[in-house]
Amino acid sequence: MGKLFGIVLTIIALASAYPIVMHHYVQPVDISRHGHLIDEQLSDTMVEAGLAFLGAQILLGFFVFKFSNRKAGAKIRNLPGGAKLVVVAAFIFVGTEIMALGVLGQKAWADVYFTSPKPDALQVQAQAGQFAFYFRYSGPDGKFGPLHPDKIDEGNANYFGLDPANDVEARDDIVSGEMAIPVNREVQLLMHAKDVNHSFYVRELRLQQDFVPGLDLALHFTATKTGKFEILCTQLCGLGHYNMKAYLNVLSQDDFDKWMKEKASQQ
């Protein structure tokens, strides 16, 4: 039965690797300026992890195939080099591998988190609440009106808790259920949670960041392709979590200006 184990394990290992090698299941098209760094890091890791996976599984299968249920009195041998070889090999190979991956991987991380947004970046405030996203643009004055949680009134479409009667800055703010942005222009996303934890995940943007109540976070990115993409909530937020989504509409600058004008007239 050791032989069977060896054969089955080898088949499982190869079958597991097959869809990866054939690129059957891959990330969707990348529409961000930083996304290729993440994709490259992912495929580098896939090569290294894949080789480790195949190597270890096939070796395990081979050893069990060869060294099980042998004749009584069969000579027991030890691996030449013994434990010392194993420890040294692990330190050298895995040590270098993880250091390399760890250090290289910081590039993509740094690109997302350690750079400041450009001064001309478009600011969009995103608010996540059970179970919808809303987006706010500052309007012609370039200033967001302050938030008053006690004024939130979804029945009257005051999702953010704005008070235009008293706050001048709030009067021209544009609120939308869809997030439209211009292509090839940096966007700074100001993230605000209304109730519990949520998350902002756009697969095509290679971007995921939690909304944390009480902690307003900012994130910046540049979309490089036009089109409509789903924004998903990935942080368990309650019974409607599965259905919490919105659309990211990446438009040309002209279309974006038109969209903005249209929205402003609806407010």
Next chain:
Amino acid sequence: MEQTPVQASHVHAPPQGFLRKYVFSLDHKMIGKQYYGLALIAVFTGMALSWLMRFHLVWPDAKIPLLGSLAKTGAPGGVITPEYYLSLLTMHGTLMVFFVLTNAPFAGFGNYFLPIQIGAEDMAFPRFNMMSFWTTFLAFLVLIAAFFIPDGPPISGWTAYAPLSAIGKDAGPGLGWGQNLWAISIALFCVGQLLGSLNFIATTLDLRAKGMTLMRMPICTWAWFITSCIGLLAFAVLLPACLLLILDKTAGTSFFIPSGLVVSDRLQPHAGGSPLLWQHLFWFFGHPEVYIAILPAMGIVSHVLVTSMRKPLLSAKVIIYSMISIGFLSYMVWGHHMFVSGMNPFSSLLFSFPTLTITIPATIMTLIWLGSLYGANIRITAASLFALGFVSMFVSGGVSGFFLAQPSIDIYLHATYFVVGHFHMVMGVAAIFGILSGTYFWFPKMTGRMMNETLGKLHFWITFIGTYCIFMPFHYLGMVGNVRRLASFVNDFMPPLMPVHKFVTIAALITGAGQFIFLYNLIHSRFRGAPATENPWEGTSLEWTIPSPPPWNNFGDRPVVVYHDAHQIGVKGSKGDFVMQDSPEQLPAT
């Protein structure tokens, strides 16, 4: 190393009467079996819940027979509601992580075999031990009670992220008393584990037989010892975290709730708390918990492999040192669960490197197991098959850790099925394989009867192939960006992925059904199995020197003296190719 000449004295009298013998037993062996039994109930319950979830995901409108009457509000007419899906998800995770993966390999087998393997008559504190089990049992009842209250079980997942878990019923169904019961249950569970861990540590340090130096202990004894050290620190953090959560829920405090939250159109009367505080406290426990589940399995598998390979591991010392370094590192990596949580992005780098570093001891252990197989004469049994399966699963689940340890890749893969595949393989399935390997291996010792090997091997093949069919596709789904914890797949990109989900569900139903072969084997062999000898596998550690099943005081007043380390296999001894640990015979020079 210094020898510890302390010999266990009579720690308690022979048990009298049904209650003392089977219920409120002070005997570590009975307590071990009680833990194992509880884990068995929990694992089949947890598995049934996963069946319901998998079924609902691919056939959302199908009526599930009986469920309609069992859960009138959660599944009216047998169709699972989105919130009930989340309840099932929460209860599945909680049952599996706490009541199965912690109870069976650590508290169950550890209780039964740790004292025997070090030559002790019982645990250091038998009453603590009894209390530890009954507290855990109470925790189990409190958790299950959530199914039977009007509020229903919580829907916040086994991680119970605040403020969703802290706000109360405004935030959703199950978050009122359901969540309270969850928090009380976990707090009780922590108390049980703290008592157990203290007991394991004291027993290992103080009750070893004459000649049983630390380095002569079997690897699994080491694994339980290290696990109890980890558990003592980890549960000591989760316990107060749960208490704070209960206070937020019931006493109006705001440890985890900031100001200005509007939930269900109500401005919440809280201010000043931090949701990230809960995540830090939870994962400070949660990551070591992974090793609490897997280290005992590593120990058991090493033990089974040595006996099955008929030769010692390349180096037991290296395995032990690797386990110690894993235990140590496990406290420096909790933040890798929080890369995109909103904590300072610089700390992600700090958490990434120790996480990647854990790969080194993990690789060393894998290579030691692999390298030891070279030139061996492996006896293929159900126990050794599951041990070999463990190594395979550990590798499969381990390599996906490479991806998730890197913050940049985690931006894309976080909260996708890739993560689900990763932790199920490395923590869930691998640890379960360790438990099953231990069960087939030690059943004869625990009951005095052999399990049916043919059924055991059949069970192995179904489980081994089945779990790969379930969890490998999860990685592919994650690569595409399939988000986890969704009650239905309403996203535009999901339809092409549904055949994969169907495949997984069918595999899960078959693999789950295969577990009933194990259950049948377990129960049938308990009463009808062939009688077991003292040492059916020709092992060398102390549990194989006493009758099967062992008498109440283990060694029957015989003074235990140990002469060798635990793994003298593959040497010429008087009985065959092994020398028992307590045999005074000289070892042939190597």
